[in-house]
Amino acid sequence: MRAIIFDFFGTLTDPSAELLRKETIQATAAVLGVEPERFWSAMASSFPQRIVGAYGGTRDTLRAVARQCGTDPGDECLDRAVATHHAGAERVRTPRPGVFAALDHLRAQGYLLGLISDCSSELYEAWPETGYASRIDAPVFSWREGHRKPDPRLYATAAARLGVQAAECWFVGDGGSREHHGARRAGMRPVLVTNAAYPGAGGLRTDPDAYLPDHRIDEVDDLIRLLGSSHDNK
Numbered sequence: 362m363r364a365i366i367f368d369f370f371g372t373l374t375d376p377s378a379e380l381l382r383k384e385t386i387q388a389t390a391a392v393l394g395v396e397p398e399r400f401w402s403a404m405a406s407s408f409p410q411r412i413v414g415a416y417g418g419t420r421d422t423l424r425a426v427a428r429q430c431g432t433d434p435g436d437e438c439l440d441r442a443v444a445t446h447h448a449g450a451e452r453v454r455t456p457r458p459g460v461f462a463a464l465d466h467l468r469a470q471g472y473l474l475g476l477i478s479d480c481s482s483e484l485y486e487a488w489p490e491t492g493y494a495s496r497i498d499a500p501v502f503s504w505r506e507g508h509r510k511p512d513p514r515l516y517a518t519a520a521a522r523l524g525v526q527a528a529e530c531w532f533v534g535d536g537g538s539r540e541h542h543g544a545r546r547a548g549m550r551p552v553l554v555t556n557a558a559y560p561g562a563g564g565l566r567t568d569p570d571a572y573l574p575d576h577r578i579d580e581v582d583d584l585i586r587l588l589g590s591s592h593d594n595k
Contacts, residue, residue, distance in 0.1 A: 371534075413506075
């Protein structure tokens with residue numbers, strides 16, 4: 362096994378930060394002059410389209426969703442809304458405690474690190490400035506690729522960009538978007554991050570995975586021990 366491909370939200374990020382998502386989106390609504398609950402509902406219902414790029418970048422997305430809610434914001438209003446929205450997105454992607462140290466350790470052990478994230482434009486636009494970017498060798502974003510998990514093209518793209526075969530990859534995620542099913546079909550070895558220390562985290566998963574991998578860990582740190590055990594048993 363030469364590579365590890367991670368999910369992003371709830372895996373590399375702090376699972377409890379997902380609880381902030383509604384609050385941050387409603388803050389954007391306030392700037393746009395849209396009723397907060399209406400805007401939240403419109404953003405939630407458009408999620409499947411937004412994460413494959415159907416609405417374009419963040420600015421175009423906010424304009425389109427505001428119009429769906431009966432408001433046509435001007436340029437200055439959109440400028441403020443985009444800034445507010447990006448600031449909120451940064452809060453939601455707060456790193457999981459200890460995750461950077463774990464990624465650095467895995468890289469030092471010689472593993473190539475990849476990412477497959479079902480995400481809208483905010484993560485893709487901000488990625489180069491995040492602390493994750495320097496630690497991930499091959500990020501793959503649904504918004505950029507036009508496909509969402511468990512589409513096999515995402516897994517094939519991640520492996521190809523890492524320069525490895527799918528069978529040489531672990532896939533590590535918290536189980537949303539049927540991601541482990543997709544990883545198994547692609548030939549990768551799936552690992553479930555249970556997030557056992559975060560009550561209610563499972564309820565935040567979008568399109569939860571019915572396939573439960575044989576390998577389960579509670580924290581990303583535990584992956585280091587799992588990989589060591591797997592190597593010892595070969």
